[in-house]
Amino acid sequence: MAFPFIKAMKKIIKIKENYVFRRSYRRGKSLVSPYFVIYAMPNRRNVPRLGITAGKKLGGAVKRNRAKRVITAAFRDCAPYIKPNYDFIIVARTRILNIKSTAAAESMLKLFREAGILKTDEKTVNRAD
Template sequence: MKGQTLKENKDFRRLYYRGKSEASPVLVTYAMKNRRGGCFYGITTSKKIGGAVERNRARRVIRAAYRSLEPKINGSWDFVFVARTRTTIVKSQAVEKAMLEHMQALGAIDE
């Protein structure tokens, strides 16, 4: 099943203010349990990341990492992933590793 995406600004703001967060040089993850049944995710890439090509690559890499980890998530969660400058230059395995560590620290995935 393909993960559903967060599209509303209020959903992003809710996670920024009330969600728990984990940060690394490659990625910032905000997470919060939901009662909707199912996992939802959103990706933020600011202009600080670079031009359109770099931002699109960052989104693509984050999306691929999330899809590979989605079957391991237990329960219903909302996630917002914020790309950092290093996201565009590291290999996709590094982004997936950072995401896995963040999800484990936040309790979305069992060790």
């Protein structure tokens, strides 16, 4: 047990099918932040799934990949608190390039709380520690 303080990281199931993206854009609930737009849609699985879109408006491949990494890390931090039966499509905005994943996670939790997607009440999910 070399690093007892490191949490076991669960694998995030990624959405790759185009029809799931299109269906989420049409029927999903949109949650807007300065850093990204989240389309949340219930699914029949018992695990949350994540799809990320980073358009060329963000910049070259290096910037788009950084945006995806920041969003993935933020989602990984939020995953234990959200209801498991949802698909999330996250569209990156240009401001995501200027923040760290912790700030993105706080913004995500705020959006999930407002949408009622958190599985616990507001008191137990406090990121201000």
